[in-house]
Amino acid sequence: MTKFARDEFDRVPQSSSRQGVHRLxxxxxxxALWPVLLLGGIALAVGLxxxxxxPKLGFTSSTTPQAVVSADASKQSAAASPSANSxxxxxxxxxxxxxxxxxxxxxxxxxxxxPLDKTAAVAVYNGTTTGGLAARVAxxxxxxxxxLATVANWGGMPQQTSSVxxxxxxxKGNAEALGKLLGISNLVDSAEFQQPVVVILGPGYK
Numbered sequence: 001m002t003k004f005a006r007d008e009f010d011r012v013p014q015s016s017s018r019q020g021v022h023r024l025x026x027x028x029x030x031x032a033l034w035p036v037l038l039l040g041g042i043a044l045a046v047g048l049x050x051x052x053x054x055p056k057l058g059f060t061s062s063t064t065p066q067a068v069v070s071a072d073a074s075k076q077s078a079a080a081s082p083s084a085n086s087x088x089x090x091x092x093x094x095x096x097x098x099x100x101x102x103x104x105x106x107x108x109x110x111x112x113x114x115p116l117d118k119t120a121a122v123a124v125y126n127g128t129t130t131g132g133l134a135a136r137v138a139x140x141x142x143x144x145x146x147x148l149a150t151v152a153n154w155g156g157m158p159q160q161t162s163s164v165x166x167x168x169x170x171x172k173g174n175a176e177a178l179g180k181l182l183g184i185s186n187l188v189d190s191a192e193f194q195q196p197v198v199v200i201l202g203p204g205y206k
């Protein structure tokens with residue numbers, strides 16, 4: 001027997017739970033495994049069905065036409081490649097329509113059947129820095145049988161070469177004859193001048 005007086009902790013009912021400082025030790029919670037097992041069983045069943053039953057039902061035959069169509073498409077593309085190359089080569093070649101439809105009006109001094117009319121007055125302009133060149137060439141023109149209109153220095157746009165300008169087909173024969181006489185090959189049909197035939201001496205003319 002204890003020498004201490006009995007207290008409330010000494011009176012413990014048989015059917016009551018613990019009181020005071022006594023704590024109930026909770027059991028460790030464990031994760032439920034049945035959902036994982038259920039999903040695994042479903043996945044296994046689906047895999048077996050797909051592997052064993054679906055091939056027997058003919059679901060795999062759909063891939064064969066696709067492969068055949070792909071092979072046909074590759075053959076058609078290979079056959080189309082030579083025709084595309086030949087079309088590109090044909091388009092790169094110049095066609096008759098690519099050539100200029102309007103030839104330049106400037107012509108060279110070649111023999112022609114145009115009539116020669118030495119009654120048309122000829123103007124001579126010096127477009128170079130050589131002094132007295134217009135007068136010297138005018139003497140040659142006059143000696144060839146043409147009358148002179150104007151003999152002076154050229155005050156227009158700088159000329160790149162010597163030229164004989166004539167007004168219309170009626171003066172083409174004169175332009176060709178003057179070009180041969182003066183050694184000028186650039187003949188231009190132009191209505192820019194009042195005179196029927198104009199000779200402009202450009203750089204390099206001697």
